[in-house]
Amino acid sequence: MTGATGQLLSVRHLVVRYDASGSRRQSLTAVRNVSLDIAPGRIQALVGESGSGKTSLARAILRLLPIASGQVLFRGQDMATMDRRQLRTTRRSIQAVFQDPLASLSPRRNVMQALLEPLDHFRIGLAAEREQRALGALETVGLDAGLRHRYPHELSGGQRQRVSLARALVTEPDLIIADEPVSSLDVPVQARIIELIRELRDRLGLSFLFVSHDLSVVRRLADDVAVMYLGQLVETGPAANLLGQPAHPYTRCLLASIPVPDPDHAPPSVVAGEAPSALTPPGGCVFHMRCPERIARCAAEMPEETRASAPGTDHRVRCHLWNR
Ligand SMILES: Nc1ncnc2c1ncn2[C@@H]1O[C@H](COP(=O)(O)OP(=O)(O)O)[C@@H](O)[C@H]1O
Ligand code: SF4
Numbered sequence: 368m369t370g371a372t373g374q375l376l377s378v379r380h381l382v383v384r385y386d387a388s389g390s391r392r393q394s395l396t397a398v399r400n401v402s403l404d405i406a407p408g409r410i411q412a413l414v415g416e417s418g419s420g421k422t423s424l425a426r427a428i429l430r431l432l433p434i435a436s437g438q439v440l441f442r443g444q445d446m447a448t449m450d451r452r453q454l455r456t457t458r459r460s461i462q463a464v465f466q467d468p469l470a471s472l473s474p475r476r477n478v479m480q481a482l483l484e485p486l487d488h489f490r491i492g493l494a495a496e497r498e499q500r501a502l503g504a505l506e507t508v509g510l511d512a513g514l515r516h517r518y519p520h521e522l523s524g525g526q527r528q529r530v531s532l533a534r535a536l537v538t539e540p541d542l543i544i545a546d547e548p549v550s551s552l553d554v555p556v557q558a559r560i561i562e563l564i565r566e567l568r569d570r571l572g573l574s575f576l577f578v579s580h581d582l583s584v585v586r587r588l589a590d591d592v593a594v595m596y597l598g599q600l601v602e603t604g605p606a607a608n609l610l611g612q613p614a615h616p617y618t619r620c621l622l623a624s625i626p627v628p629d630p631d632h633a634p635p636s637v638v639a640g641e642a643p644s645a646l647t648p649p650g651g652c653v654f655h656m657r658c659p660e661r662i663a664r665c666a667a668e669m670p671e672e673t674r675a676s677a678p679g680t681d682h683r684v685r686c687h688l689w690n691r
């Protein structure tokens with residue numbers, strides 16, 4: 368079941384701040400007025416350079432960080448107004464996978480214990496059923512049942528990330544929030560985990576929020592893409608539209624910086640210049656200090672969100688070039 372809008376998860380005007388602490392006098396706004404929908408059975412990618420606010424947004428959705436303002440709706444219902452029972456069901460339905468499986472798996476629990484823990488926590492099934500479910504999850508992620516007695520340090524990086532995925536899957540969630548899940552893996556292992564995520568989407572109808580700083584990874588698996596810069600979403604839309612006809616200069620820069628196998632056509636490795644600090648964001652368009660296409664009004668006026676494709680496609684961009 369989805370909400371009245373047909374979306375599984377909707378983020379509305381979300382703001383996340385880190386309060387001033389220690390030597391810092393100012394609070395920092397990591398997520399600025401972000402709205403985003405995740406549809407059932409879709410892989411929604413969230414991409415942007417390091418420091419753009421991706422993890423803060425993901426953690427706020429998971430309720431691991433407080434929300435300064437805005438809403439997170441699951442199946443149309445605001446999570447802030449859910450009663451305990453609804454919140455518990457929703458928490459079971461939204462699971463997380465993080466970048467470093469060694470940090471998220473306890474070194475003292477073997478694979479089976481790691482998989483049983485969420486089942487015990489949510490009191491799912493009887494003891495004998497729990498073992499069966501755990502073994503089923505191992506099989507789903509392509510791991511041999513013989514690995515169930517191993518500890519995290521006895522597994523390879525790819526196997527550990529599969530265990531993290533299996534742990535997220537045992538509760539039979541609808542949505543997995545994966546924050547840089549392949550960033551610490553070698554390229555061939557990355558490719559196999561990406562393939563597995565696509566397969567889980569197809570076979571189980573799962574939705575993913577797939578967070579990555581790497582557009583070349585995103586290009587290989589996303590159904591929908593959201594591009595984040597300095598806490599704002601600057602472009603959102605179906606992957607085919609957004610990557611095929613990128614509308615925002617930042618997206619175009621990110622795409623142009625994807626390495627290509629041909630060394631004679633090596634692109635610049637990064638977007639020119641450094642992103643300003645989120646502590647002192649620029650006025651006007653957040654990207655104007657690095658934008659190769661800026662015009663006079665960019666430094667003074669923040670662009671509104673505008674449609675970037677023909678009606679019927681929800682491809683949106685925040686750039687004055689689209690609203691002259
Ligand atoms: N715990 C924290 N305390 C203060 N500032 C933080 C904290 N975590 C992240 N930030 C800041 O919030 C902004 C967004 O960071 P983050 O969400 O980690 O971005 P990303 O995941 O895209 O790299 C950055 O400016 C970062 O320095
Ligand atoms: S609004 Fe101006 S500075 Fe911002 S991305 Fe568009 S052209 Fe560049």
Ligand SMILES: [Mg+2]
Nearest residue numbers: 421422423547
């Ligand atoms: Mg991050």
